[in-house]
Amino acid sequence: MTATTTHTGSDTVEVAPHGEAPGGFEYRRMRVPRRAEGRQRDLAARFGWLPDGSGTTGRGRTVEIGLKRPLELAEREALVRLEHDSDQSLATIESLERSRTRVPALLASAIGVIGAAAMAVSVFALQADDVVSSIVGGVLGILLWLAAPIVHRFASATRTRRVAEQIHAEEEVIGSIGRQAVSLRSGSGPSS
Incomplete structure (x- = not known):
């Protein structure tokens, strides 16, 4: 029999079939943002993942982390469930962090297009010899172009404040899930 490979988003998990390679490992390659590498490694360790010896590779803003976990892990199904919940919270945090810059940029771009x-x-209007409309349109366009960066700065600060609370709440969820995983692995059962 051959190993089973599963792709989930940016992760690749390879598991040897049961009965083969007793005491073997399942392997996981995760692509994560470079700024979140430390947090992701710490969290993975709570779920029983160890570095697989391949090191960290990556270019630009993302890195790929190689991990392995023993197949004979106690409470494996519960850990996988918790790990899935953790991955969802991490994805939510990434989405919220992207929205901090995306929403203000879209707003400022829209104002710039209206100015254009x-x-x-x-x-x-000037070509049609309508001088008044030409002046009004020109002044309005210039004012909108001047307003776009100011609106961007204000919207960015506002969005960052709003998102910070949501990110903090998701980080609390991840912390709780991590504590439950450590509790399961140590054999004392889930904690809340």
């Missing part, structure tokens, strides 16, 4: 439209109206 006002400038276009100004040019067309």
